[in-house]
Amino acid sequence: MASRGRAEIVVHFLTLYQRVTDELGRRIVGGAWEPGEALPVEEVLAAEIGVSRGVLREAVKALVAKGMLRVRPRTGTRVLPPEQWNHLDRDVLRWKQAGDATALLRDTGELRRIVEPEAARLAAERAGPAEVRALYDSLAAMEAAAAEPGRSGYVEADIAFHRALLDAGGNHLLASLGRAVEIALEHSFVVSTQTAGAVEASLPRHRAVVRAVEARDPAAAAAAALAVIEAAEQEIARSPGRPGGAV
Template sequence: MASRGRAEIMTKFPTMHQRVVDELGRRIVGGAWGPGDPLPVEDALAAAIGVSRGVLREAVKSLVAKGMLHVRPRTGTRVLPPEHWNHLDPDVLRWKQAEDAAALLRDTGELRRIVEPEAARLAAERAGPEDVRVLYDALAAMEAAAASPGRAGYVEADIVFHRALLDAGGNRLLGSLGRAVEIALQHSFVISTQTPGAVEGSLPGHRAVVEAVEARDPDAAAAAVLAVIEAAGQEIARSPGLPDDDG
């Protein structure tokens, strides 16, 4: 289910370290500290969160690795501008989803229009029989979910389809990109599939993609996946789950 246009991604934190990383990351993305702002002094921040200074330091190191914080001996720990952040990091995507859902939808749509048509071309040129089988299996799972009560599993099957398409071209960077942006895809698909008729309407387009890949027709594959993306954009615009511009 979704609420206010956000995919309900349940996150459990098995360690205190992960919980503190999440707490600080959400605060940064939410604007509690702006670019260039220093974090509160270590003792005060650790006490406010309820953790030891050691746990806080390790969490800060994780956020430094994500490009969100910068540590210097004299100036302390400061927040970096968003252009420094690793926006393909799953945590950053999750925080962005929670704090600025509309912007994440826009960015995801733009990224898909840039990447997926060319990925489909590569797939049509390079995909082997096993790649085509995986695409057909994902399509079958989508069709089965679409016909099931509540359409359980449809979004997951849709994600598998698009990740398989990125993998099918044999470019490992594209494959890794698909795995990196899975949260963004889930968020987008949850919104688009709330529009009446969207699920049923999307199935022929996905089938056209697979058939073009199987036929080794790069132009048709690119056109088919672009049509799927454009239709999803229209479904998102009409979706009852579309978030407000302020997230």
């Protein structure tokens, strides 16, 4: 998932059409075609990629569903502006991670500041014993992974913690939002945890969130969640894995 000094999301494709969708999506995010620009005609583009026109059509349909392309008679297949893309789509997030990792880290941090403190506040107001136990279990998984050589599984445990926090608030829309942006969170956590001492420092901050939720102290829970986010932003700024950072 992460090579030394660099965060990378690895995806295993199952079908040819998925590989073509990925190729076109990366090109669009990378600016190969400007918004409003038409893609090459179907026959030419299919030949260039080395697939049938049928496979290309399926890939185009997938990108239309993600808000990235529009198909119209006589005007062809045109790229839509980023404002119309579904930025919560897992593929779009992954392509942004590959194409403009700095912007994705910024967007993720801003979204976390907006969402997570309020989610922690709701959790402190609404969480029952099962939700509190899920938070403690995910924290224990983080601690266990942190103690392992290489810390394998730490990022996954960290994501599980934040998923449990959003679930604990009892707001299904917030919980779904958290699942939608897990790739963005994964990228952020992979980068932040490469800073020396970041993992060790993060554990007591996460524990403070759980304890505030368990104590039913909404203000303390929100403040603890914000402290986790602010520390992560500082760790990202110093990380050798940040875009443009040392390798």
